[in-house]
Amino acid sequence: MPYFDHAATTPIRPEVISEMTTILEQVYGNPSSIHRNGRTAHETLEKSRQTIARQLQVKANEIVFTSGGTEGDNMAIIGTAFARQHEGKHLITTNVEHPAVLNTMNYLESQGFEVTYLPVNKVGQITPQQLKKALRADTILVSVMYANNETGVIFPIEEIGEILADYPATFHTDAVQVYGKIPLNPKAANIDLLSISAHKINGPKGVGFLYQKEGVKLAKILHGGSQEEKRRAGTENLAGIVGMASAIDFLTEEQQxxxxxxxxxxxxxxxxxxxxxxxxxxxxxxxxxxLPHILNLRFFGVPSNLLLMHLDLQGIAISTGSACSAGDVEPSHVLEAMYGKDHQSLKESIRISFGYRNTQDEVVMLADTLIATVKRLKKDSSE
Incomplete structure (x- = not known):
């Protein structure tokens, strides 16, 4: 079945599965235990941390393992808000962020914080000038996604980083959708916090990491043990972390x-x-x-739910938007932000996303099937 929903999740590489299986079978110690099994697990954990840090050109102690993008976003946003609330309670984000950011911001509003949501234009883009205008003396956090998960629009992260270099606000970016697609260098972009999920890069689900720049303070959101240098409680998912590092090993700059x-x-x-x-x-x-792997298309006069269903029946997987809200009956908040609440695009748009194992032959099949299906649905609607 041709799979064109890689922005939602990706198939795990067989090499990654093999690495994880070895860990599950042979390295079963707790990384926090002091006996030989524990030390072996700890060494394996730190080797994976170094692999990730090397690719991002950061220090190993700046990598904090998480359960994925949602936890990373929560750690960064709630952690910053509570750690810096004595300095101010103003936060800035955009109105097209992933629900992991938007719903976290909504929660903080209920806790007395004020959030400015930068509106995107008709092509889903913001400008550095918008951000600069929104900054205030009490702004403690700016959270802007690196690229949008529904449209693939890349935001001006480097320009935002330049603005914030002269401003005390902490800068967080949800880089889940862009990681592995273009080389990232958070230090060069003046990024303080950057969240990643392994299942978007042909790694396992349920694991990710947060880049936390040395010196950036975060309040704990999980309370328990002293794992991850007391920054994130809970026994590390060693097999998942090794799988993530293995997937990252394949993402050299040349391969990207x-x-x-x-x-x-x-x-x-x-x-x-x-x-x-x-x-x-x-x-x-x-x-x-x-991002070239994401293509969000509106087909005039063709309901997106019908188009998705017909393609699915013909063995082709696409999406109508974010997988984290695909079960909702609500329209895409991203397209709504771009076009307005009642715009027809909200009912006539699909997302196609390419990835590992897709071939030219599959794309030809997609084009043939998509064209035939759109024509048939248009004809049916006119009769």
Whole structure:
């Protein structure tokens, strides 16, 4: 079954499964135990931490293991808010963030914090000037995603980092969707906190990490043991962490560049085919600043739920938006922020996302099936 929903989750590489199986069978000690089994587990844990730190060009002690992107976002946002609330209670984010950020901000509003939500324009983009204008003397945190999970729009993170270099606010970015797609250097971008999830990079679910720049203070949100240098309580998911590090090993700068070019080819081919066939469609999002593996398309006059269902029946997996809200009947909050609450795009848009194991033949099949299905649904609706 051709799978084009890699922005939701990705298949685990067989090499990663093999590494994890070895750990589950042979390295079963608790990394906090002092006997030989524990020491072996601890050494394995730290080796994985070093692998991740090396790729990000940061210190190993700046990597905190988590259960995934949601926990990383919560740690960064709630942790900063409570640690710095004596300095101010103003937070800044955008209105198209992942629910892990938006719902966390909503929670903090109930705790007396004030949140400014930067609105995106019609192509789902913000400007550094918007952020600069929103900054106040009591702003303690700015949280802006690196790239949007529904549209693939890349935000001006480096420019925001430059602005915040001269400002005391902590800078967090949810980089879940962009990690492994382009080389990241949080120090160069002046990022203080950066959250990642392994299952978006062909690693296991239920594991991730938070980059916490040395010196950045966070209040604890989990209380228990002294794991992760007393920053995140709970016995580490060693097999998952090793699996994540193994997946990261495959994401060299060279491989990321190769992937980018392949996904861009898929992206371009699909758009060209749709244009050649005279399909009425438009791309949702900033076409100048986007991740090539994500393509959010509106097909005029074609309900997205019907299109998804018909493609699924023909063995092709796509999405109508974020997997974290796919079970909801509510329309995409991202498209709503771009177009308005009652815009028809909210009912006529799908997300296609490419990834590991997708081939040109599969993309040709996707184009053929998509075009035929759209034409059939359009014809049915006009009769």
């Amino acid at each position: 560049q190769i992937n980018w070019e392949v996904y861009q080819q898929f992206h371009t081919y699909l758009l060209e085919r749709l244009n050649q066939e005279g399909i009425q469609f438009e791309v949702n999002g900033d076409v100048e600043h986007h």
